[in-house]
Amino acid sequence: MSSIKITSNTSGEGMIKVAFATKDLENIDSHFGSAKQFAVYEISKSSINVCEIKKVTEKDTDKTVALLDDIDIVYFTNVGAIAAAKLINSGIFTIKYKEVVSIEKEVQKLQDMLNTNPPPFIKKIIEKKVA
Numbered sequence: 001m002s003s004i005k006i007t008s009n010t011s012g013e014g015m016i017k018v019a020f021a022t023k024d025l026e027n028i029d030s031h032f033g034s035a036k037q038f039a040v041y042e043i044s045k046s047s048i049n050v051c052e053i054k055k056v057t058e059k060d061t062d063k064t065v066a067l068l069d070d071i072d073i074v075y076f077t078n079v080g081a082i083a084a085a086k087l088i089n090s091g092i093f094t095i096k097y098k099e100v101v102s103i104e105k106e107v108q109k110l111q112d113m114l115n116t117n118p119p120p121f122i123k124k125i126i127e128k129k130v131a
Contacts, residue, residue: 036056
């Protein structure tokens with residue numbers, strides 16, 4: 001799949017759970033509404049864990065949003081307005097890339113952010129989980 005180093009997270013540090021809409025498990029390359037699967041990662045300052053692949057069994061926005069109910073951030077190449085609103089209302093932060101982006105690069109970027117100066121939305125996610 002990739003060369004991501006997987007370690008365990010026992011230090012109690014803040015962790016974010018991220019889903020990537022993907023066709024090939026290597027890239028962010030799917031529209032939210034037509035995604036057949038999401039690769040799910042847990043990312044902290046010291047660890048990156050591939051958790052699971054969430055499969056979308058039927059094309060239903062509400063069911064797909066419910067499938068991602070434990071996710072903090074979801075990435076995709078596009079999303080419809082109604083689906084975006086449902087994700088945001090469910091407390092899931094959305095990130096859209098117009099071009100295909102490597103999941104590995106994005107995961108590394110997120111971990112680098114956690115280790116330097118995370119943007120306010122990531123700080124908020126971590127604070128919510130610790131509280």
